[in-house]
Amino acid sequence: MTEEQTDIAPEPESEDEDAYVLSPRTISSILYAVEVNDRSRLVELLEPLHPADIADLLEQLNAFDRMRLIRLYGNEFDGEILTELDEGIREEVIGILNPKVLADAVRELDSDDVVDLLEDLEDPQRDAILDVLDDPDRIAVEQSLTYPEYSAGRLMQREVVMAPEHWNVGEAIDYMRNNDDLPSQFYHIILVDPRLKPVGKVALGKIMSSRRSVRLQDIADESFHVIPVTRYEGDVAYAFNQYHLISAPVVDENDRLVGVITIDDAMMVLDEEHAEDMLRLAGVGEESSLSDTVMETTRQRFPWLAVNLVTAVLASLVIAQFETAIAQITALAVLMPIVASMGGNAGTQALTVAVRALATRDLTGSNALRVIRREIAVGLVNGAAFAVIMGIVGLVWFGSLDLGLVIAAAMVINLVVAGLAGIGIPIVLEKAGVDPALASGAFVTTVTDVVGFFAFLGLAVVVLL
Amino acid sequence: MTEEQTDIAPEPESEDEDAYVLSPRTISSILYAVEVNDRSRLVELLEPLHPADIADLLEQLNAFDRMRLIRLYGNEFDGEILTELDEGIREEVIGILNPKVLADAVRELDSDDVVDLLEDLEDPQRDAILDVLDDPDRIAVEQSLTYPEYSAGRLMQREVVMAPEHWNVGEAIDYMRNNDDLPSQFYHIILVDPRLKPVGKVALGKIMSSRRSVRLQDIADESFHVIPVTRYEGDVAYAFNQYHLISAPVVDENDRLVGVITIDDAMMVLDEEHAEDMLRLAGVGEESSLSDTVMETTRQRFPWLAVNLVTAVLASLVIAQFETAIAQITALAVLMPIVASMGGNAGTQALTVAVRALATRDLTGSNALRVIRREIAVGLVNGAAFAVIMGIVGLVWFGSLDLGLVIAAAMVINLVVAGLAGIGIPIVLEKAGVDPALASGAFVTTVTDVVGFFAFLGLAVVVLL
Structure with a gap:
């Protein structure tokens, strides 16, 4: 069978690691062009790059080179670069761009990208950008900004291709041919009833492969998800990932179609949510970025x-309660960090699994008890294993069987408590409406430190003194 | 401006947290139907659910209920449920399904889903599934399995809609209308030259909105990315996220088109990569899942x-080198974990930022030095702040200015070292080809523990004794 074939197949290319990174040589050439003020060379070097890569490049430069590059690049500066930039740097770049270049750049963008851009700007910059938009665009953008931050309403694009539910393929194709104002990207036609309520969606591929007389309803997708305009963007991303959606209609409180969200936006949100979870777990401000200054970073941490x-x-x-004991048996001071450290690590393991499972909705009321029992059992088994190891270390190192027994017992206690705290605390925080990623770490470590020291030193006093 | 409007806009709905979770009542009803062996009720309850939700439900049940549910559900069991299941449980479920049901379930699936299913199975189960496939499907699946694990070749679907580069819109539409074998999901037509090398792609929306006489080349997407078949799937996901791709052609070593990857697959990979990074950082096996047994979990951790x-x-x-000093001044034993703990936390902060930035390619050779300098500066500033605080705590608690000075100095040293280790170690590991998420945590904590204890106790010996 293919098992063998798989084994001899080549590993994925090792250079792939850098597959999507600008080469140091390209960066040097770009910086040199900036240094010698060679505009045509700079334009030539940046021209083949995707706006997302140019944004990454700008983020990696220091502020001075960034300013010089942007000034030299002048009116070649593309609006998409702005939408790809980190928020912190974006404001700086908008300040550097000359107003005419900025106006041209913004006018190129779709309304949802403009919204994304405006969300994080201060009022004067915001107004300056709104002023350069044409009336219909400005009204669309202002309308989007009335939806809550991080809601589906902010994420959606307002340009939707829809069709009455009774149309057939031919009618849909004629309509699209005669419509000059179709969005740049769309993958489905949304079917709506006379009150503009979405009732289904038809994939373009299905339309392309069907005869003109086929009714759209008959080739509509089997599964169909509608997203309320106020839904939290993280939940939207979850739905796209869970149900493999490509696009989904967004409705207002009267179930009327108001926009559409596509999977590329949902993927971006999913990526951001992950980064936030990871950074929050480590106690780093979730909006932190490599381009933050020393003071910003210090303040976040x-x-x-x-x-x-x-x-x-x-x-x-x-x-401190056990100072007398430590003065008599200094081995206690030597060994006590081990118990606390092992508890902290075991707690972090359980905590991370719990935070992830809560984020993916895999940990729910129906299996919480079973998972808690599992964590306790895992704590017991690993606790027992490390109890034996540390008991032997204690005995050999300090020649005291009792000391070995004390550290062994403390180890079991702390690893069980670590499992319980690691899974229990995030569940409780989630129930209380607090982001478990944000606050759990501090609680769990406190528990394992306090329990670790108390169990070890307390047992030592009882057994050894 | 809209700033005020934003402030009074309602918050995203608070019930959203559970928007995509099965209600406890639904789960109880399902379990009750299983309990009383009511097949028609079970089918009625599961019918409206997406296969992904049924898979989640199965994962949340205990093994006994899972088995009873699957047996009762019988031949209603859908192949897609299998592809949505966690690997650990999938094998168990395949073992429970009766062979005829399994065969029907698998035959419904696209070839890339079958590949996904087979990858993690043992040989006997694998062969059993391959045997039920029709010859062309089996050959396609076996071919895919010859590509390396975690490569683009495993991820892609082999069904591609392509057209010669010289065709116009009318020819493309006629071709699609007359082709009965189009894939269930596709969003672009890939343009190929006579040697099957992809030269561009055209969005279906563009085709729909163009006259029949328009040349496909003239409405092809501006940006066009081709993925080598051996590329690592994590890099594929990165490219989709970075360049907002919806689908991308996959080519073999001769640049010939062999398949296509769509964004929903890339999104799934991105999600998995994130989970792996997060779990690895916490020292948890990256394949861990809530449905693992106690022994599996213990072994992972x-x-x-x-x-x-x-x-x-x-x-x-x-x-242990400072036991004499501790015996004389037990305050050292009381205070020393604080220095180590603060260093460990500051190190983890820098480490997490570094691991995330390496994963998103934001941390590269061109800004590494600047970021390292920033981390050292952050360590200095935070170190100074906490030095003052701890100095005062030391002074007030133990009434010794010298002790306060010692802990203050140790704090500065350890936070600077933490910043340096937190950013430097993952960079070095990445250079050495080791996943920084996997190994950094242990190294960083070792450094901050050792340096923390040594700086504090060493300074104490010099200053206080």
Whole structure:
């Protein structure tokens, strides 16, 4: 069977790691063109690049080179570059662009991209951009901005291709041929009833491969999802990923069609949500970016470090209760960080699994109890294994069987508590409406530190003194 | 301006959190139907559900209920449910399904879904499934399995809609109307030269809105990305996200078109890659799932805990060098975990930012030095802030200015080292071809523990004794 064939097949190319990164040589050439003020060379070098790559390049330059590049690039600057830039840098770049170039750049964009651009700008910059738009575009953008931040309404594009539910393929094709104002990207026609309520969608591929007389209803997709305009964008991304949607109609509170969301926007949101979860778990501001300044970065990280300081001091207060014991048996000071550290790691493992499972809706009321029981059992098994190992280490290192037994017992206790806290705390926070990724880390580490030190030092006092 | 409007706009609905989760009541009804062996009720309850939701439901049940549900559901069981199941459970479910039901389920699937299904199965199950396929499908699947695991070749579907580059819109539409074998989902027509090399792609929407006489070349997409068949799937997902691709042609080593990848597959890969990064960072096996057994989970987590034990013992060896000092000043034992803990947290912050930036290709050779400098500066600033705070705590708590100065100095040193290790270690690992998410955590914590204890206790010996 193919098992063998698979084994001898070549590994995916190792150079792939850099497949989508600008080569250092290209970057040097670009910087050199900027250095010597060679505009035609700069344009020649940037011309083949995708706006997303030019945005990445700008993010990687220091502020001075960035300014010089943008000034030299002049009116070649494309609106799409702006939408691809990190928020922090975007504001800076808009400030550098000369107003005429900015106006041209923005006018090229779709309304949902303009919305994306405006969301994070301060009022004066926002007004300046709105002013350059034509009336219909400006009204569309202003309308979108009335929807809550991070809602489907902000994400959707307002240009929708729709058809009455009773049309056939021929009518749909004629309509599209005669419509000059179709959106640049669309993959389905939304079927609507007379009150503009979406009742189905038809894939363009189906229309292309059907005779003109076929009714659109008869080739509509089997599964059909409608998204309320106020739905949180993270839930929208989840639905696209879960149901393999390519596009989905968005409706207002009266079930009327108001826009459409396509999978590329949903993919972007999914990516952002993941990054946020990961950064929040590590106690880093979720909006952090590599181009932030030292002071911005410091300010993002300080709060979590401050929280950690409080929990660390709490743990120290526990240790302080056992100062006499430590003075008599200094081995306790040597070994106690091991118990706390193992608990912290086991807790983080359970916590990360729980946060991920909550985000993917895999951890729900119906299996929470079973998963909690599993975590406790895992804590017991791993606790027992490391109890044996540490018991032997304690015995061999310090020549005391009792000390070995004490650290072994503390290890079991702390790993069980770590499993329980790691899974239980995020579940409780989620129930309370707090993002489990944001707050769980601090709680879990506090629990494992305090329990770890208390169990080890407390048992030591009972057994050894 | 709209700023005010935004502020008064309603928040995204709060019930959204559960928007895509099966209600506990539905789950109870389903379980009850299984309990009382009511097949028609079970079918009625499952019928409106998407296969992805049924798969989630199966994952949340315990093994006994799962088996009873599948047996009762019988030949209603849909092949798509299999492709949506977690790998661990999938094998179990395939074992439960009766061979005829399994054969029907598999025959419904597209070839790329069958490949996805077979990848993780053991040989006997694999052969059983291959046997039920028709010859052309079986050959297509076996061919796909010859591509390396996690390559574009495994991800792509082999059904491609292509057209000679010289065709016009009318010819393309006629071809599609007369072709009974079009894939169920497609969004572009790939233009190929006579040697089957892809030279462009045309969005279906563009074809629909153009006159029959328009040449396909003239309405082809501006940006066009071709993916080598051996490219790593994570890089494919990156390209889709970076360049907002909807579909992209896949070519073999002779640049001939062999398949096409669509964004929904890329989105799934992106989601998996994220989960892997997150779970690896926490030292959890990246294939872990909520439905794993206690022993599987224990086995996944044990290795990282073992690594952590070694690093914790290393840190203890550092402490052991200062046993005499600790016996004289027990305050050292009380305060030392604070320095180590703060360093560990600051290191994890820098590490997470670095791992994320490496994954998104935002951290490259051209800005690495600047980012490293920034992390050191952040360590200095946060270190100074917490030095002052801890200095005061040390002074007030233990009444010793010298002790306050010692912990303050150790704090600065450890936070600077944490920043340096947090950013430097993943960069070095990436250069060495090791996944930075996998190994960095252990290295960074070792560094911050060892440096934290050594700086604090070492300075204490010099200053206080």
